[in-house]
Amino acid sequence: MQLELLDKLRAQNPVIFNIANFVTVQDVANAVNAIGASPIMSNEIAEAEEIVRLASAVTVNIGCLTKQQIIHIKKVEDLARQYNKPIVFDPVAVGAVEYRYKIADKLLWDFHTSIIRGNIGEIAALGDFNWNSKGIDAGSGSGDIDEITAKTAQKYHCTVIASGPTDTISDGKRIAHIHNGSPLFKTHVGSGDMLTSIVTAFTAVTDDPFEAAQIGALVFSCAGQLVVQEHPNVGLGTFGMYLMDYLYKVKAADIEQIADFD
Numbered sequence: 578m579q580l581e582l583l584d585k586l587r588a589q590n591p592v593i594f595n596i597a598n599f600v601t602v603q604d605v606a607n608a609v610n611a612i613g614a615s616p617i618m619s620n621e622i623a624e625a626e627e628i629v630r631l632a633s634a635v636t637v638n639i640g641c642l643t644k645q646q647i648i649h650i651k652k653v654e655d656l657a658r659q660y661n662k663p664i665v666f667d668p669v670a671v672g673a674v675e676y677r678y679k680i681a682d683k684l685l686w687d688f689h690t691s692i693i694r695g696n697i698g699e700i701a702a703l704g705d706f707n708w709n710s711k712g713i714d715a716g717s718g719s720g721d722i723d724e725i726t727a728k729t730a731q732k733y734h735c736t737v738i739a740s741g742p743t744d745t746i747s748d749g750k751r752i753a754h755i756h757n758g759s760p761l762f763k764t765h766v767g768s769g770d771m772l773t774s775i776v777t778a779f780t781a782v783t784d785d786p787f788e789a790a791q792i793g794a795l796v797f798s799c800a801g802q803l804v805v806q807e808h809p810n811v812g813l814g815t816f817g818m819y820l821m822d823y824l825y826k827v828k829a830a831d832i833e834q835i836a837d838f839d
C-alpha cells in the first residue's frame with residue numbers, strides 16, 4: 578500500500594468535481610477539503626466542460642437523482658472520457674430502488690468508470706446477486722462478499738469497493754480487504770459518500786484505480802478508528818465533527834501504526 582500518496586495528495590491539492598446529493602453535500606465537500614483536495618460541486622450543464630477541464634477527477638453520486646441530473650451526469654461522463662479524467666461512481670440505494678438500478682447499470686455500461694464504491698447491498702445489486710438491501714443501507718444477505726465484489730468488477734470492467742465492517746476491494750483479478758474502521762461510521766449518514774469522494778481524490782495522484790481504492794478506504798477507515806481510540810466516549814453527533822478533524826490531521830505514520838489490511 579502506497580501511504581506516501583497521502584502526502585502527494587496534500588502537496589498537489591487536486592480539484593475534485595462532485596455531482597453530489599443534497600443530503601450529504603456539505604459533509605462531502607468538507608471531507609474532500611480536510612483530506613487535502615479541493616472540492617467543487619456543480620449541477621449546471623452549461624459549466625460542465627469548464628469544470629471537468631479544471632478538475633483532476635469526478636465523483637458521480639446518484640443519491641438524489643432527477644431526470645435533469647441524469648442528463649447532466651451523461652454530459653459530465655462524456656466530457657470526463659474526452660478529457661481523460663477518472664470517474665468514481667456511488668450507486669446510492671440501487672439495491673432498494675429498481676429505477677436507480679436501471680439508470681446506474683446503463684451509465685456504467687455506456688461510460689468507463691474507474692471505481693464503483695457502494696455498500697454490499699448496492700454492490701450485490703449491480704452484480705446481480707441476491708441481497709436484502711434496505712434503503713440507503715446495506716441490509717442483510719449471506720452471499721460471499723469476495724465473490725460479489727470480484728464479479729461486479731468483472732461485469733463493469735472497473736475496480737469495486739464493497740464497504741462495510743471490512744472494506745472489500747477488487748479489480749476483477751486482485752482482491753484486498755481493509756479491516757479498520759468503527760461501527761460509528763454506520764450511524765453517520767454520509768459516511769459512504771465521503772469515502773467515495775475521498776477515493777476520487779486519490780485517483781488524482783495514482784494511475785492505478787485499485788491502489789486509489791485501497792489507500793482511500795484505508796485512510797478514511799483509520800481516521801474514524803483514531804477518533805474512537807482517542808475519544809472513547811464520542812457520540813454519533815460528535816463523531817462526525819471529530820472525523821473532519823482527523824481527516825485533516827491524520828498522518829501516514831499514524832495510519833501505518835494501526836493499518837490492518839490484506
Ligand SMILES: Nc1ncnc2c1ncn2[C@@H]1O[C@H](COP(=O)(O)OP(=O)(O)O)[C@@H](O)[C@H]1O
Binds near residue numbers: 713740758760794
Ligand atoms: N460496522 C462497521 N465497522 C467499521 N467500519 C464500518 C462499519 N460500517 C461501515 N463502516 C465504514 O463506513 C464507511 C462507509 O461505509 P458504508 O456504511 O458501507 O457505506 P454507505 O454509507 O454508503 O452505506 C466505510 O469506510 C466503512 O469501512
Ligand SMILES: Cc1ncsc1CCOP(=O)(O)O
Binds near residue numbers: 598641713765767771
Ligand atoms: C439519506 C439519503 N437519501 C438519499 S441520499 C442519502 C445519503 C446517503 O449517504 P450514505 O450512502 O453516505 O450513507
Ligand SMILES: [Mg+2]
Binds near residue numbers: 670695713770
Ligand atoms: Mg451510500
